[in-house]
Amino acid sequence: MELVYVESLQQARAKLRQEEYDAILTEAALPDGRWLDVLHLVRENPQEVEVIVTDPHADARFWAEALNLGAYDLLAQPFYEPEVRRILYNACSRPAYRPLSAAV
Numbered sequence: 001m002e003l004v005y006v007e008s009l010q011q012a013r014a015k016l017r018q019e020e021y022d023a024i025l026t027e028a029a030l031p032d033g034r035w036l037d038v039l040h041l042v043r044e045n046p047q048e049v050e051v052i053v054t055d056p057h058a059d060a061r062f063w064a065e066a067l068n069l070g071a072y073d074l075l076a077q078p079f080y081e082p083e084v085r086r087i088l089y090n091a092c093s094r095p096a097y098r099p100l101s102a103a104v
Helices: 009-018 035-044 060-068 081-093
Strands: 023-027 050-055 073-076
Touching: 009 035, 023 035, 023 081, 035 050, 050 081, 060 073, 073 081
Parallel strands: 023 050, 050 073
Antiparallel strands: none
8 A cells, every 4th residue: 555645735636636546544624724625626536536534533423524525434543553554445445436326
């Protein structure tokens, strides 16, 4: 697994234009934005990317909000390394989402 580190939303935007990624692990609060901005960036991109949010104050309410808005998962800080590895592996292994079509 290759990791790429960026320090801001602006840098993330540039990297997403240059490379394809399977998953993004983002802080909830960024110097120039929030995790929701990262989610919007990913939605603007044609590639399928899972977004995993991290926060030292993660709780059940934040977890539900993140998942309801489209994040893959929410991780509390400090990290438990085996959990991070498992979540990243699962996010990178997940098949692309394809909405079901329905006949009316």
